Amino acid sequence: MFDKLTRTFSDVLRQVSGKSSISEKNIQDAVEEIKIALLEADVNLRVVRRFVNHTIEEARGEKVLRSVNPGQQFIKIVHDRMVNLLGSETEGLQLKGPDTLSPILFMGLQGSGKTTTCAKLALRLKKEGRKPLLVAADLVRPAAVKQLQLLGEQTGVPVFAVEGEKKPVKVVKQALSFAKKNSFNTMIVDTSGRMHLDDDLMKEIQEINSVLKPVEGLLVADAMTGQQAVEIAKEFNERVGITGVILSKFDSDTRGGAALSLKSVTKKPIKYVGVGEKIDELEQFHPDRMASRILGMGDVVSLVEKAQETIQEEEAEELQKKLQSSTFTLQDYLEQFTRIKKMGSLQSLVEMIPGMKGNIDEDALNSKEMKKEEAIILSMTLQERHNHRIIGPSRRKRIASGSGTSVFDVNRLLKKFDKMRLMMKKMTKNKKLQAQMLSQFNGNI
Incomplete structure (x- = not known):
């Protein structure tokens, strides 16, 4: 991911890094190349404009033009703006103490990798000392319950499912009682997805949300869908309310527009990214580290x-x-x-x-x-x-x-x-x- 964008940023920053003095024209040319690279990466137009305007405004100040090392100062400004774009700070899950149940609601469109991501997060939390329970509340997609059960066996995390039940909200109610009775402190609920956003999907998730009262409402969005992922996140946030996003397929050969636009558009953080197909390939999202990688500075x-x-x-x-x-x-x-x-x-x-x-x-x-x-x-x-x-x-x-x-x-x-x-x-x-x-x-x- 970000390969083309990283190459462009690396080239631009290499050109300015060694300069003993920087003119307004140098800044304008560098920022223009950055703007084109961001647009080609499918970053939201409003986000690009804001990024470019803030970068030019800061770079034109005395801090850069009269700096001892103007090239390095310009790079720092671009890096700081990129961190701000991605979310400024690392935001983890807001879970309750080990003796209190913390319900987590998963939502997203069909094909986003939601069910697999549920299991990935459960395994991660288990390694961190939590006692998670997976709940199979996706009763629409054929074999969704079976898939979660297989993933549960693979991760060693129990899966709660109700044979023959047609209403997801009833599964969730029973799962809450089961989790409390058996001293689970984290409950991850996999819900139904659709091929596209519709009222039935939203009503179902709103109903589950009101019963579950989750500490986290996480949207799983496919990084490969670019700006569509941003629009989906916006819609879910307005209709249900989300606390964060998990970007799946982050290791794919995509342009990166979703990751660079989500925080600015939805005001909700990216909390985790799926970096591979293996069950343990879920990483916490660090905006500062990701900014460094995009700019070719490593991590x-x-x-x-x-x-x-x-x-x-x-x-x-x-x-x-x-x-x-x-x-x-x-x-x-x-x-x-x-x-x-x-x-x-x-x-x-x-x-x-x-x-x-x-x-x-x-x-x-x-x-x-x-x-x-x-x-x-x-x-x-x-x-x-x-x-x-x-x-x-x-x-x-x-x-x-x-x-x-x-x-x-x-x-x-x-x-x-x-x-x-x-x-x-x-x-x-x-x-x-x-x-x-x-x-x-x-x-x-």
């Missing part, structure tokens, strides 16, 4: 958080010792593949590294190559993985045959591994080099 904080989720501190220390002493093996290398997979796609990780987005060959991130290397290592014996020096010509031939690759591929992996091990050893011992890398990161944030 080191999210990258570190992802790393912390997949590797323990003791493991990290052990890994560093191995790298320093050249005892890092192909078995250790194989284990890193598993950790990287848990963190997400290679493309998504690159977007988080300052200055990398748009400056690295996408083909070099081909996951097929990673799978090939994994297959080669898995075709080795444990002894070979722990000591790759013993892998001679006959062993290489056997490994190539076992992994469905060529001897050339095996040779290339072993050479790459040796080079990488040497480079990592130098890096872990060279404090000056580490400091330089950190300063580069900081300079881009």
